[in-house]
Amino acid sequence: MGQFMQEGPTKLLRPLLLLSYSAMYIPITIYHLITSFDLGPFTNFSTFKDHWFAHFWTFFGPRSREAASATVTPLISNAATGICLDIGPGSGQWLSLFAKASNPSITKIYGVEPNVGLHKELRANAIKAGLGDVYEVLGVGAQDLAKVGLEKGSVDTIITVQVLCSVPKPEEIIKSLYPYLKPGGKWLIFEHVKTHYREDFVAWWQRTVNIVWPTFFNGCDICRPTDEWLLQAGEWEEVSLKFGSDEGKYDTVPHAIGTLTKKR
Template sequence: MPTISEEAGPLDLLRPLRLLAYSAFYIIPTIFYSLLAFNFQPFYSFDNFKEAWFARFWGFFGPLSREYAAPAVMPLLQNSASGVCLDIGPGSGEWLYLFARANNKDITKIYGVEPNRGMHKLLRENAVKAGLGDVYEIVGCGAEELGAKAGFEKGSIDTIITVQCLCSIPTPEKIIRDLYPYLKPGGQWLVFEHVKTKYQGDVVAYWQEMVNIVWPHFFNGCDITRPTDEWLLQAGEWEEVSLKAGNGEGKWDTIPHIIGSLTKKRS
């Protein structure tokens, strides 16, 4: 798999089809192993099945996705998180090695906010592998429920981390606005996310809209047409903004990214 830093060309328009095929392949193993384990929960509703399906698929594809994006994400996250952190939608924890205590000595606590309980076992294992077993706590609710269900207080978080998760969170614009107050003044929001292509009017914009008709069903609700970078900028007052497009990404990328950090304005 090529890295995200490599320059894209017209053939890159076909990349989403390959990723959709990878996901579709895991429908059959999900059915087979659920029946083999006499686990009928996935068959109670289509939502339950999609959750089980994606958990199994991501156990395979998550590490590949990490390898692909690592050249862009490592400089952003490694040694950047500090204090009390909110890790939003960490999935199976494929990025947790970047928070290893040896490289991030200023981290005192990480809350992994992951509503998909099918991911929790592997997430916990990856936290332990990263040497974070004593500071990493899984919060099994959505980001929109942090106050009501998890009891988080406003202004209590030093670092918010969102890595390829805001594309699949329900009502993302509202949640981004809701998360902003949890940051302390001077706190950082580290972000690596799918975003709507900036090449509106070009072929890629129409292709992105077409792909997105089916994409969310195969990738746990992921919507690749969200202007997440714009929503982040509008969430509140920022003292410093350092956001850029994915390395090497351009007019042929159907699944472009935004990478960087935002620092909340100090009082």
């Protein structure tokens, strides 16, 4: 079926396949909660969703990383330099790409992760990637960096990989991060974005799918014009953004990929 949806209008069916994968983990989550006598999440849908997504992501996360690896690897390897802000790294699934062998000029990485439940695994993965001496976890939101003493104009590289689609108030966060970049600093992005084919059927289909998509994918909103918000965040010396190499007018969950360089 995956091969069947590689090209043409049949690609419009792909989000339904992904939604079905997530839905499969609803009964699995119910079973695990009941058999572990953990009935609390049944009284709070938000808590239940957290358990549901955790079970689903155990299966889907590695597959998602594998699918994105061909794009994310060249984006980050040999591109991240100096002092870096790694926004929303989660448990650190991409940290191996920051390894000194690929990015020898990195001097410091701040992993901005507000979910403290992920910090232990994030630190462990930083050590596993050989970054234990340069990777520091900041347990705040991206909009609260001033609270931990980070100075504006001090960052060489900002990295956001599939995080701006799910954070609250993304436009405000993007504007708040821009001042932290040094002149000439780079923002590396790989993000879900609103389709650019605004007059085609896919635009309506994307909005329709997005009615349920955030519930099934932990708050991910596929209709955010994140690339446009980035362009409007401040002055850029150079912009190199594109859709995925195999993405077009039949892709319901397209990505913006590339680099923005702050004006010197």
